[in-house]
Amino acid sequence: MNLKISALDYVQEVKNGNISAEDFVAKTLEQIHRVDDKLHAFLSVNENAVEQAREIDKKIKSGKKIGDCFGMPISIKDNLCIKESKTTCASKMLENFIAPYDATVIAKLKEQDAIFVGKVNMDEFAMGLTTEFSAFGPSKNPWNLEYVPGGSSGGSAVSVSAFECVASLGSDTGGSVRNPASFCSTVGYKPTYGLISRYGLISYANSIEQIGPLTRTVKDTAFMLNLISGVDSKDNTTIDNNNEDYLLGINSGIEGKKIGIIKEMIGEGIDPAVLSATKEAISKLEGLGATCEEISLDMVKYSVAAYYTITATEAGSNLARYDNLRYGYDFPVEGYEFNSYISKARRNFGPEVKRRMILGGFVPSAGHAGKYFLKALKVKSKLTKEVNEAFKKFDLLIAPTVPILPFKLGEKINDPISLFLVDINTVTANLTGKPAISIPFSHSRGLPIGIQLLADSNKDKLLLQAAYALEQTVSLPEVPI
C-alpha cells in the first residue's frame, strides 16, 4: 500500500476499487503509530477511524451516493472544533475542552466522507512559528529531527510530509500554514480573507486569519478548496465565490502573466540558498512565458511590527474568555473572588501567549493606542493600498516563503525578536487579505525551501494555476522518514 499518493490519486484508486478506504486508513494509523513517537505531529488520534472507513467502504459497495473524499484520511489542527472531540489549542487552558459542535469546514468535510485521523500539534493558540510553544511539546521536522517543522500549523505540515495523512487543515494568521509548509516541503495555502468560513476556528487574530489546506500537491489544494470554501451564514465575513471550481483549468499555464518580485522580501538577512532558489524559480516562471520584474513595497518594513501590534490586540480580546468559569481545566472556584480566581486560573497559559496578551493589554490602551495600535492600523491600510497598486501592474507577486532555512529546535525560542523576523515574508498576505501559497521548490543542506506566490483578492484560481505551473518544473527528493 502506497501511503505517499496524493489526495486526488487516493480518490481515484478507491473509485477504481484498487484500494479500500479501510485498508488505507488502517495503514495510515499504523504509520502514525510507527513514526509519531519521533515526530509528535499528533495531540490525539481518532481510534475509530478504521471503523469509520469500513462504513464508507460499505456505502461504496452498496452503490449509495458517496462524498468526494471517499474516506480520505485528513489531520486537523487542534484549533478547529470537531464535535465531541478534544480541542485543546495545544494549551493547558483547554486541556479538557470537548467541542460541542463542528466547525463549518469540519461539517463540510464530514459531508464529503472525509475521515479525521486525529488532531495535530501547533503553537499554543497558534502563536508561534516552530510548534515549540505547544504546551504538549514540540513537533519535529521529518527532514531532520533536530530541526523545527515551522508553525504554528507544524503538526499539519509534519503529518502531511510524513504520510500520517493525505491532507491537513491548518490556520494562517501571519504565515502559520505557509511557514511550516515551506519548512516541511508541502503545499500550504492561505486563501483570500473570507473565502473559507472561520466558524469553529478558535480565534487568535480574527480580522486577518484564515483556515488553509496543507497538501502534497497544488491540485490537492484546489480539490480541498472546492470542498471547504464558500459563503457561510455562520460567519458574517465570508464571501460568495459562486461555487468556483478551482481544479477546472488549473493547467492553464502562466504565459503572458506579469509577476512582481518583492524587493523587500529578498533583501538583508536572506539565506544565500533561499535567494538562489528564488532566482531559479523566477527563471523557471520566465521559461513558462511569464515576465518578472522587481517591485518595491515600502510598507513591508513596518509590516511585522504592525502585525504583532494588531494580533496582540485581538489576541488579548479573543483569549479573554478563557477565565475557566464555564469550561477549561480542573480548578475549583470555591473560596475565590472573581478577579483573584481568573488571574490565578489564567496562569496556565504558556509564556508566549502571556507575552502577547500583556502586549495586547498595552498597545491599544488609553494613552498608548495612538502610538501603537492606531499606527499599526495605518500601516495595514497603507500596505493594502500599496499592494493593490502593485496588482494593477502585476498578476502575481513572488517571494521566498521564509527568508531563512529551518533552524534547530531551541535555537531561537529564547529570542522572540529574531523569531518575529521569520514572519517578514508571510504577514503581508494576512494584513492585506490577499491569497498566498507556498510551494515546495528546493532543498539546501537537506532542508526544504518553499517559494511563495501572492495574487489579488478573489484571484485564488489564478494563483493556483500559477502555482501548479511552477510545481510542474520541480523535482524533489523523498522525505527521509
Place this chain on the structure above:
Amino acid sequence: MTMIGLEIHCQLTNLQSKLFCSCKANYREFEINENICPICMGLPGSLPRLNKEAVKKATIIAMALNCSTPEKIAFFRKNYFYPDLPKNFQITQLNIYGDTSVGGPGSIMVGNKKIRITRIQLEEDPGRLIYEGSSSKNQITLVDYNRAGTPLVEIVTEPDFETPKEVRDFLNILSDLLENLGVSDPSLEGAMRADANVSIKGGKKVEIKNIGSFHDLEKAVHFEITRQESLSSRDISIIQETRHWDDKRKITVSARSKEEELDYRYFLEGDIPWIKIEPQIQEQLKLEMPESISSKKERYVSKYNIPSQVAEVLSSDKFYSDLFEESHNEKTAKEIANIITTDLMGLVDTREKRESSKLTATHLRELAELIQSGKISRNSSKNALYEIVKTGKELSIIISELDLGNVSDTAELSNIIQQVISEEPQAVEEAKTNPQTINYLVGKVMQKTKGKADPKVTLDLLKKQIGVQ
C-alpha cells in the same frame, strides 16, 4: 446649576432572537441557563451572526428620536472582565472614530424643553448575576446566561435635565414612545434600565449605576442631588466618582475606585463587517414606522373632536390606542374613547390584568353602539365591561344573562315611576318647589330598575308626571 444626563438601556423585547445567535430574545420564560448556545456562551470558535432585524429596530428608534442615522455602521469590542460577560468583552457601538453608531445626535421635546440625545447604540446585554448567601464572606455568585446576547439599545442624553421630575417626565415619554414603535415592552421586568450622571454647581460629575427601575431612577437622582448639595453646603468638595444605587437602603454608595480606572481598549469587531444602511432602506424604514403618539393625539382631537386630555391619555398608551384604532368608526369614536379612558383603564390597570383580559375590539364597538342607541345605560355598560374583561362572552349574552338591557319601554318605565311617586309622597311634594329633590326620585327609579333606566328619559318622564317644569 444642577445637570443630569442619562444612559438608558432598552431591550428590544419584541424581537424573535438574540443579537448574535438564534436563542430567544424573550429569555424570561426559560429555566436557568436553558436559553443558551455556543455563540451567546462565547464558546471557543463561535462567531457572532448579526440579527439584521435588530439593526432595523434600533434605526427606527434613532429616527423616532430625531437622531442622524449614518449610512454605514460598525461594531466595537468593549473589553473588561466580568462573570456575566461570557466572552469577557461586550460587542457594542462607539462614535470615537466617526459616527458609526445606529444613531447620531438628536433631540426630543419634553413639555416645552428640548432634551438633546447624544447617540444611540446597539449592543448585547450581559447575563444576570444571582447572589446567594447572607454575609459577604459566605456569599456566592451564580450566573444565568439566558439574558446574555439579548439585543439592547443604549440611548445617551446630554446633561439637559435639571430636576428629578424632568427626568421622570422624559422617561415616561420615552417608554411610551418605545412601546408605540413596537420595539419593546417597557413593562417587562428589566426591559428598561438606566444610569445617571449628576452634578451640581461647582461640583464634579458623579455617575450612578445599577438602577433597576425607572421608579428608582428618580429616587436615586433625588438622593444624589440632596447628597451633593449637603456636601457643598458644608464646603466639602464633590469628587468625580462612580456610585452604586443600593436598592435596599435607597441610597447611593461609592463604588470601589478600581471600577473607575477601567480601560475598555475599544477596537473594531472584525467578525462583523461594516453594515450599510442605504438611503432607500432608511426611507423604507421611515414608511414602515408606526404613527407617532403626537400625531395620533392630534388626529383624535381634530377628526373625532375627542377632548385633548382624553386624546393624550389614549394616544400615549399603545395597548389602549391599538384597541381604539381597531374598534372605532367615525360615529363611535368619541364613545369608545370615553369607555376606554373612564371605565376600561380602571379595570385593566396592571400588566397581568391586561394579559388576562378577554376584551376584543368587537366587544368595544358593540358596546358603544348600544350606548349610543340607548339600548344600554352608561351605568349598566360598566357592569357589562367588567363581565367582558372577565369572561370574554358575547355582549348580547352578557346583557341577557345579567339583565342589563335598558328599560326602554316608556310604558314600563311610567309604571315604575308611578310606583315611586305613590311610595314617596313627601318627596314628590318637595320636588315641586325644590328641583334638587327630583334627583332623589330619579335615584329611586334607578334603584328599582337596577340602573337600567336611561337617567335623562326618567327625568323627563318624572317631571311630566309630577307636573314640574
